[in-house]
Each structure stands twice: as C-alpha cells, then as structure tokens.
Amino acid sequence: MRELMLVPIDIILELLVFFCTGSLLMRVLRMQAETTMAVFMGYLLYFVVFEAVAVPMTLKWVSLTHFAWFWAAVMAAAVFAGGIFLHRQWFRQIGKIGEVFCNHSWLLLLTAGVILLQCMMVAMYQDNTADAAHYIGSVSTSVYTDTLARYNPLTGALQKKFNIRYDLSAYPMHNAVWCRLLGIHPIVQAKIAMAVINVLMINFLVYQIGKKLFDQNVKKADLFVIFVCLLQLFSYSLYTSGTFQLTRCYEGKALLANVAIPAAFLASLGLWLDKNTKNAWVLLFLASVSALTFSGSSIIYPAVVSTAVLPVMLLKRKLSWAIPYALCMVPGFLYAAVFFTSKLGWLVFPAS
Amino acid sequence: MAGVTIRELGLTFVRVCMENYWSGCILPVFFLLGILWDIFYHKRKEAVVFLYYVIFLALTVYNPFLVRYIVPKVDFENEYYRFIWILPVIPGVAYYAVRLVSLIEFKTGKVLLAVLLGGVIIITGTPIPGIAQNFAMAENIYKVPNELRSICDVIHEDSKKEEPRVVFGDDMNMVARQYDPSLRLVLERNYRLYRAGSTVVGNYEKKKDYQIQKVIMDVVSYQMTDTDMAKFKASLDKTKTDYLVVQLEQNCHDYLRQAGCVPVAQTEKYVVYRYGE
Numbered sequence: 015m016r017e018l019m020l021v022p023i024d025i026i027l028e029l030l031v032f033f034c035t036g037s038l039l040m041r042v043l044r045m046q047a048e049t050t051m052a053v054f055m056g057y058l059l060y061f062v063v064f065e066a067v068a069v070p071m072t073l074k075w076v077s078l079t080h081f082a083w084f085w086a087a088v089m090a091a092a093v094f095a096g097g098i099f100l101h102r103q104w105f106r107q108i109g110k111i112g113e114v115f116c117n118h119s120w121l122l123l124l125t126a127g128v129i130l131l132q133c134m135m136v137a138m139y140q141d142n143t144a145d146a147a148h149y150i151g152s153v154s155t156s157v158y159t160d161t162l163a164r165y166n167p168l169t170g171a172l173q174k175k176f177n178i179r180y181d182l183s184a185y186p187m188h189n190a191v192w193c194r195l196l197g198i199h200p201i202v203q204a205k206i207a208m209a210v211i212n213v214l215m216i217n218f219l220v221y222q223i224g225k226k227l228f229d230q231n232v233k234k235a236d237l238f239v240i241f242v243c244l245l246q247l248f249s250y251s252l253y254t255s256g257t258f259q260l261t262r263c264y265e266g267k268a269l270l271a272n273v274a275i276p277a278a279f280l281a282s283l284g285l286w287l288d289k290n291t292k293n294a295w296v297l298l299f300l301a302s303v304s305a306l307t308f309s310g311s312s313i314i315y316p317a318v319v320s321t322a323v324l325p326v327m328l329l330k331r332k333l334s335w336a337i338p339y340a341l342c343m344v345p346g347f348l349y350a351a352v353f354f355t356s357k358l359g360w361l362v363f364p365a366s
Numbered sequence: 367m368a369g370v371t372i373r374e375l376g377l378t379f380v381r382v383c384m385e386n387y388w389s390g391c392i393l394p395v396f397f398l399l400g401i402l403w404d405i406f407y408h409k410r411k412e413a414v415v416f417l418y419y420v421i422f423l424a425l426t427v428y429n430p431f432l433v434r435y436i437v438p439k440v441d442f443e444n445e446y447y448r449f450i451w452i453l454p455v456i457p458g459v460a461y462y463a464v465r466l467v468s469l470i471e472f473k474t475g476k477v478l479l480a481v482l483l484g485g486v487i488i489i490t491g492t493p494i495p496g497i498a499q500n501f502a503m504a505e506n507i508y509k510v511p512n513e514l515r516s517i518c519d520v521i522h523e524d525s526k527k528e529e530p531r532v533v534f535g536d537d538m539n540m541v542a543r544q545y546d547p548s549l550r551l552v553l554e555r556n557y558r559l560y561r562a563g564s565t566v567v568g569n570y571e572k573k574k575d576y577q578i579q580k581v582i583m584d585v586v587s588y589q590m591t592d593t594d595m596a597k598f599k600a601s602l603d604k605t606k607t608d609y610l611v612v613q614l615e616q617n618c619h620d621y622l623r624q625a626g627c628v629p630v631a632q633t634e635k636y637v638v639y640r641y642g643e
Contacts (some may be wrong), residue, residue, distance in 0.1 A: 017507050017508075018507060022425075098428035119457075135501070138501075138503055138504055139496065139497060139501070139504065139509075140502040140503060140504040140505065140509055141504075142537065142540070142541075144540055144555065144559060145543065146540070146541070146544060147540040147541070147543065148553050148555070150544040151543045151547070152542050153389070154543060154544055154545070154546075154547040155371055155543065155547045157547070158547035158548060159547075166587070167543065167547075168543065168551065168554060168555045168556075169550060169551055169554060170529065170543065170547060170548075170549070170550040170551070171550070175494070180478075193453075193487050199507075199508060200509055200510055200544070200547075201508045201510070201544055201545060202508065205509055206509075218456070223457055224460075224464075226412070227412050227461050228412075228464065228631075229412075233469065233562060234464050237464050237467065237480065238457075238460050238461065238464050240484075241454055241459070241460035241463045241464060241483070241484070242457065242460045242485050244484055244488070245393065245456045245459055245460055245487055245491070245500040246456060246498065247493065247494060248391075248487055248488055248490075248491025248492060248493050248498060249388075249391050249393055249456065249491055249492065250389070250391075250491075250492040250493060250494040250495065250498075251386065251387055251388065251389035251391070251492070253367065253386070253387045253450070254387065254388075254391075255451055255456065256456070256494065257494055259495055260497045261494065261496065261497060264421055267448070270448070270451070271448070271608075273453040276454070276457070277453050279415075279419075279454050279457065282415055282419075283412065283415055286411075286412070286415055287412055287413065288413065311445060311448050314448055314449055314452075317426070317449065317452065318452055320422075320426070321419060321422050321423060321426075321427075321452055322416045324422065325419075325421070325422045326418070329418065339640075343417060
C-alpha cells in the first residue's frame with residue numbers, strides 16, 4: 015500500500031522538476047512556452063546535468079545518501095527558480111487551457127487515452143528479461159549498500175574496478191537517488207514510476223515530431239502520436255524500438271532507441287525546416303549528452319548525430335555548421351575514448 | 367543479435383540483420399512506398415528528411431562493405447542491430463498514414479480511413495507478446511513471483527547471516543537480487559546464460575569459476591543426478607553456499623538430501639534447502 019501511494023507522488027515530483035528545468039531553459043532560449051516541450055527539454059537537461067555530477071561522484075566513492083541530498087538541493091533550486099521567474103508565464107498558460115482543448119478537439123482525449131494505455135501497460139507488465147538483473151540489480155545494490163555502483167549488481171560483491179561499459183552511464187543512479195529520497199523500492203521506482211515517466215517523455219517527443227512534420231497542426235500531430243503507438247505495438251521482434259519501449263522501458267537502451275535517437279531526428283527536422291536553427295542545435299547537444307547517461311550503447315551516437323546533420327549541411331551548403339556539429343560529436347567520442355582506453359587497460363577506475 | 371556473425375555471413379550480414387530485426391513485419395515496405403510516393407507524386411519539403419536519412423545510412427552504417435571490415439574491429443557484431451534504430455521507419459510510416467488521411471476532405475471519411483489504416487497496421491504487423499497479445503500481468507507491485515517474496519522471508523528468518531549465499535535453480539536467479547539485494551547469488555548470471563546455450567555473453571568454458579558453478583547448475587537446473595556427489599559437495603563448499611532453492615517438480619531432491627542439504631521450508635512450487643551449518 016505504501017509503495018502504491020509513493021508511485022504517483024514520485025511521478026508528480028519528477029515531472030515538476032523536469033517542467034521547471036525545461037521552462038527555465040526555454041525562457042533562456044526565448045522559445046515559445048509549450049508544456050510538453052518544456053517537460054521534454056527539462057528531462058534531457060536534467061540527465062545532462064545529472065551525468066556531469068553523478069559520474070565524478072561515483073568515481074570518487076561518494077555515498078548514495080550524500081549524493082542524494084546534494085541532488086535534492088539542486089532539484090529544489092531548479093523548482094524554486096522556476097517558481098520565481100516563471101509563475102506569471104505559468105498562470106498565462108493555465109488561462110489558455112480552453113484554447114488548447116478547442117485546437118485539439120476530441121482527438122486530444124483519444125491521444126491522452128492512448129498514452130494512458132501505454133503507461134498502464136508498462137506499469138502492470140510482468141517483465142522477465144535477463145538484462146533487468148543488471149540494470150535493476152544495480153539500483154537495488156546501490157540503495158542497499160549506500161554506494162554509487164561500487165558493488166557488482168549480479169553477485170553483491172564489492173568490485174575491484176568500475177565496469178566502465180555500464181557505470182559511466184548514470185541513469186541507474188538516478189533511480190537509486192529517488193529511492194533514497196522517497197524510500198521507494200528500487201523495482202517500483204525503476205519499473206513502474208520511471209517507466210511511466212519514460213513513456214510520457216517518448217510520447218511528448220513523438221508529438222513534437224508530429225508538430226514539426228505537419229507545420230504545427232496539432233490535430234495531425236495527435237493522429238501521428240496514435241499511429242506511432244499502434245506501430246510500436248505491432249512491430250515486434252526482440253530488437254525493435256517498440257519492444258524496448260513497451261517491455262523494457264526501465265532500461266537505458268530503451269531510452270536510447272526511443273528518446274535520444276528520435277530527439278536527433280527532431281533536431282534534424284529543425285535544421286532542415288527552420289530558418290533559426292539555434293534550438294535544433296541545443297536539442298541535439300542535450301540529446302547527445304543525455305544519450306551517454308542512458309546507455310553505454312550511445313557509443314553509436316556519433317553515427318546518429320552525423321545522420322541528423324551531414325546531409326542537411328550538404329543540402330543547405332552550411333559549412334559554418336561544422337563547429338556545432340563537432341560540439342555535438344564530442345560527448346560520443348569522449349565516451350568512446352574512455353571506453354576503449356579502459357577496455358585496453360590503459361585507464362582503470364578502482365572501486366575499492 | 368544472437369547467431370549472426372560477419373565471419374559466416376560476410377557481405378550479407380547487414381541484410382540478415384535487417385531481416386531478423388523486422389522479422390516478417392512489412393513496415394519497411396510501407397516506409398519505402400511512402401518515400402517513392404513523395405519522390406514521384408506528392409513532393410513535400412519535410413518528407414525529404416526520410417529520403418536523406420535512407421541514403422546517408424545506406425552509404426555509411428548500412429553499407430555492407432564498410433560493415434564487413436569495421437564492425438569486427440570494434441567488436442560490435444552482437445550490438446549492430448542498434449544502428450537500425452536510427453532509421454525512422456515508424457515515424458515515417460505514421461507520417462505517410464496521416465498524410466493519406468489528410469487527403470480526404472470529409473470528417474467521416476477521415477475517420478473511416480484512419481480506422482482502416484489502423485486495421486492494416488494491426489493485420490500486417492506482429493503484436494508484441496505479453497503486451498499487445500496475451501497481456502502478462504505482474505503478480506504484485508514488485509513484479510516478482512509471490513513465491514520469491516516468501517522464500518526471501520524464510521531465508522532471512524532461518525539464516526544467522528545478514529547476506530546469505532543462495533543458489534536459485536531457475537530464473538528466480540535473475541530477479542532475486544532486484545527484489546532483495548541482501549541475498550548473495552552463488553550462480554553468476556552470465557554463466558547461467560552461457561550454460562543455457564547463449565552465444566552473446568562470452569565463452570567461459572576454460573574459466574575455473576564457471577566449471578565450479580556448472581557442477582551446481584547441472585544438478586539443480588538440469589537435474590543431472592548422475593553428477594559425482596563429492597564434486598557437487600566440493601562446489602557447494604568452494605562457493606560457500608548457504609541455501610539452495612529448487613523447484614518442487616525437479617527430481618534432484620533425494621540427491622540434494624544425500625549431499626547434506628536440509629529442507630527448511632516448502633512453498634507452493636519450491637523447496638528451500640540449507641547447506642552447511
């Protein structure tokens with residue numbers, strides 16, 4: 015019963031943090047205020063900052079409790095700053111809710127229903143994948159030992175060195191932090207609360223892609239979300255993004271497939287269609303760093319960035335894009351460099 | 367991707383990966399038809415993005431010649447399928463479906479066509495088992511078998527140790543530490559998968575630890591009760607096993623008792639044995 019009550023509290027708090035963070039970012043970028051985009055941008059920015067802070071703390075053997083309370087202070091500051099600087103903007107957005115319903119019409123209800131269905135599916139699905147032993151085990155073990163990834167999640171033994179393939183991606187530690195702060199069980203946090211949030215983010219992103227493809231026509235974007243959901247449900251193989259989204263949404267790989275890579279696609283659309291491409295570059299950079307947070311498989315992300323940028327760069331003859339392109343490639347290459355030097359034994363990060 | 371190597375397949379590796387990835391689903395056909403529709407009939411600026419994605423990926427990451435020589439060098443054969451995530455087939459098909467619906471002027475026609483297209487997706491697609499078909503509902507909020515919760519309680523009540531070492535004979539091994547990280551698992555996940563025939567977790571045949579754990583797996587997971595008793599007991603001793611959890615329907619219970627395992631509890635489907643003091 016206690017866990018059941020903690021789940022909605024957890025979801026609401028995390029969404030609040032993402033919304034405040036994203037709204038602040040959009041204000042700095044002078045983007046038009048829009049709720050789903052604010053939450054999504056905040057989600058990416060959250061994980062960018064989390065990765066930058068959590069990885070050094072992990073390597074320095076900071077305890078989970080100390081890190082969790084530090085991170086709580088950071089999140090509280092973001093929410094407080096959002097409240098101070100943006101409350102008027104939020105009141106104006108609330109005042110426009112009627113207009114939103116008029117623009118979307120009944121399709122909004124259908125779209126919301128489809129998204130709610132996906133959330134319920136991931137929350138109630140009985141998962142049995144072998145990979146969960148590692149990803150969730152990492153959260154459980156960190157909470158149990160009050161450390162950040164220092165213990166082997168599969169056996170419980172203290173590791174001699176960090177497993178770079180996994181431990182440089184801080185996403186599981188995000189779950190561990192929330193478990194420590196709220197007292198929620200790691201499985202409930204990762205496989206229910208965070209899985210629901212991830213599904214919401216994926217659908218918000220799909221909605222933004224739809225708006226970009228259909229020139230901000232929100233009804234067509236709603237229909238686009240519904241078709242994408244149907245396609246994800248009916249494109250099964252062990253490897254498809256739909257399978258990962260709906261059966262393994264607690265894994266970083268699922269977020270790479272359904273958040274980080276499609277975010278690059280949205281950025282590519284922005285580069286191709288928009289006159290002012292600043293927001294597209296910010297989105298691409300955030301996606302390329304947050305991809306590292308989600309999964310070590312983001313070693314493929316330089317290919318993702320290149321696909322999103324190079325063809326448009328050639329078609330529009332924008333050689334000046336070489337610098338932002340290179341900046342977006344840096345996170346992936348840095349990760350690859352650390353990964354391979356560690357694999358070769360040139361770089362060792364001791365865990366005990 | 368299991369069972370698919372560049373050494374065997376050479377230049378056909380990319381095609382085989384694509385076939386395995388889509389596994390009979392014809393979405394890529396719809397995607398390509400949509401692109402052709404764009405090229406020859408209804409040109410739209412935003413749809414060019416799908417075309418340049420296809421061309422760029424075909425020349426680079428999906429180029430069989432490049433893949434043949436580069437992927438083995440970076441040891442990425444098993445994970446190569448993740449590059450297929452870059453190709454925006456699902457957004458592409460959804461985009462063309464919405465455009466088709468938009469061609470109809472009347473609202474009723476739009477609704478009917480949208481429903482028809484949805485039906486085509488469902489009929490031609492492959493439903494995700496456990497989600498879109500025969501939904502697999504979790505037994506409890508922790509998404510673990512109810513029996514595991516009882517077993518963990520029993521072990522902690524019986525054990526004097528804070529972190530008892532436990533052998534789980536079946537897939538409980540994969541979920542036990544997610545639920546209760548105070549349990550130390552004797553059988554390593556990768557060794558279990560390798561013993562079961564997995565080709566993607568590595569080759570542990572020559573590893574001493576694997577050979578020790580294999581003896582235990584042979585008995586509790588594969589019911590090989592002709593395993594040398596002394597060897598089995600030695601493996602339990604070397605791994606400092608405290609408890610074994612074995613399915614009731616297995617036929618190794620007599621063997622385990624003879625090896626000195628004492629049953630301490632029985633649930634609906636499992637017997638919990640204590641080994642040692």
